[in-house]
Amino acid sequence: MTTARVLFCASLILALFGPLMAQAQLAKTWRLGMLTVNPRPVAAKSTIYIAFLQELRSLGYREGENLVIEWRHTDGHLDRPRQEAAALMAWKPDVVFTVSGTNAIALRDASASVPIVVGTGGDLVGMRLAATLARPGGNVTGQQLLSPDLAVKRLELLKELLPKLKRVAMLHAEAQVDHGFYDRIFADLQAAAPAAGVTMQRFTANNSAEVESVFREMAASKVDAILVIASPFVTANRQRILALAAERRIPTMHEVADEADGGGLIAYGPKVEAMFRRGAHYVDRVLKGARPADMPIEQPTQFELVINRRSANALGVKIPASILVRADRVIE
Numbered sequence: 001m002t003t004a005r006v007l008f009c010a011s012l013i014l015a016l017f018g019p020l021m022a023q024a025q026l027a028k029t030w031r032l033g034m035l036t037v038n039p040r041p042v043a044a045k046s047t048i049y050i051a052f053l054q055e056l057r058s059l060g061y062r063e064g065e066n067l068v069i070e071w072r073h074t075d076g077h078l079d080r081p082r083q084e085a086a087a088l089m090a091w092k093p094d095v096v097f098t099v100s101g102t103n104a105i106a107l108r109d110a111s112a113s114v115p116i117v118v119g120t121g122g123d124l125v126g127m128r129l130a131a132t133l134a135r136p137g138g139n140v141t142g143q144q145l146l147s148p149d150l151a152v153k154r155l156e157l158l159k160e161l162l163p164k165l166k167r168v169a170m171l172h173a174e175a176q177v178d179h180g181f182y183d184r185i186f187a188d189l190q191a192a193a194p195a196a197g198v199t200m201q202r203f204t205a206n207n208s209a210e211v212e213s214v215f216r217e218m219a220a221s222k223v224d225a226i227l228v229i230a231s232p233f234v235t236a237n238r239q240r241i242l243a244l245a246a247e248r249r250i251p252t253m254h255e256v257a258d259e260a261d262g263g264g265l266i267a268y269g270p271k272v273e274a275m276f277r278r279g280a281h282y283v284d285r286v287l288k289g290a291r292p293a294d295m296p297i298e299q300p301t302q303f304e305l306v307i308n309r310r311s312a313n314a315l316g317v318k319i320p321a322s323i324l325v326r327a328d329r330v331i332e
């Protein structure tokens with residue numbers, strides 16, 4: 001048989017049976033593992049996860065029909081990711097979707113073969129979850145929040161919002177395995193501090209009880225504002241952090257809009273809902289045969305600046321017109 005005839009037959013087979021093969025693929029019941037901060041949320045409380053599930057549905061994955069989800073959560077406890085990751089991998093998922101680099105490390109350590117998609121990681125290369133952005137090389141891929149890259153921009157916005165700003169605290173959780181992630185952020189902030197006319201101080205909390213004590217330390221240090229670095233621990237303790245900041249009348253800058261919605265003064269960062277929708281496409285590609293090792297890690301292209309005017313009024317902060325005109329959303 002000639003080469004041309006072989007190619008013709010192959011094309012004919014693909015044309016006839018390709019759609020059937022695609023339908024058969026979606027007819028399989030896929031096993032999706034989820035490792036998140038909180039238990040599976042209801043629609044009214046977490047638009048980002050609802051957006052993720054909606055996007056999966058638009059791609060043909062329907063829970064209860066061709067998709068089974070095992071949902072595990074850490075409650076923000078720093079000792080829980082490894083435990084939950086091991087249990088999740090024992091369930092033998094086809095792919096796992098998670099929300100942070102710390103969780104991804106625990107998942108990768110629990111299995112070097114199960115594909116892992118990170119929806120909102122910090123620095124996947126810096127945390128040694130991937131060799132490069134273009135070619136991750138392992139079983140982890142996904143997206144990252146650009147936390148180190150945007151830290152200085154957040155400091156500049158905070159100074160513009162609070163011109164008399166002098167002492168700024170960086171608040172974060174001390175992850176068990178972060179490979180210097182927070183060190184890099186703080187080093188960049190320290191380098192930018194003289195130009196902004198501020199001094200930087202660093203504060204960490206490892207459990208809920210330490211959230212209380214760290215605010216006493218910040219008050220004793222007379223900090224003028226807090227840069228809150230996103231993490232599963234911060235998400236789990238968001239309400240207490242925001243309540244203590246309001247009680248002590250300390251303005252806060254955040255990485256994600258949800259924290260401004262919850263009472264934080266200002267947030268600047270990627271649109272997390274858009275990242276979660278994009279994460280569903282990563283999951284779809286993996287289930288259709290793509291290898292995480294070959295799937296480039298993406299960085300966000302959509303960003304939002306959110307101002308909470310209610311919090312500003314409570315703090316006696318007048319929002320400059322220069323910030324208001326750039327805000328994507330103002331919470332009244």
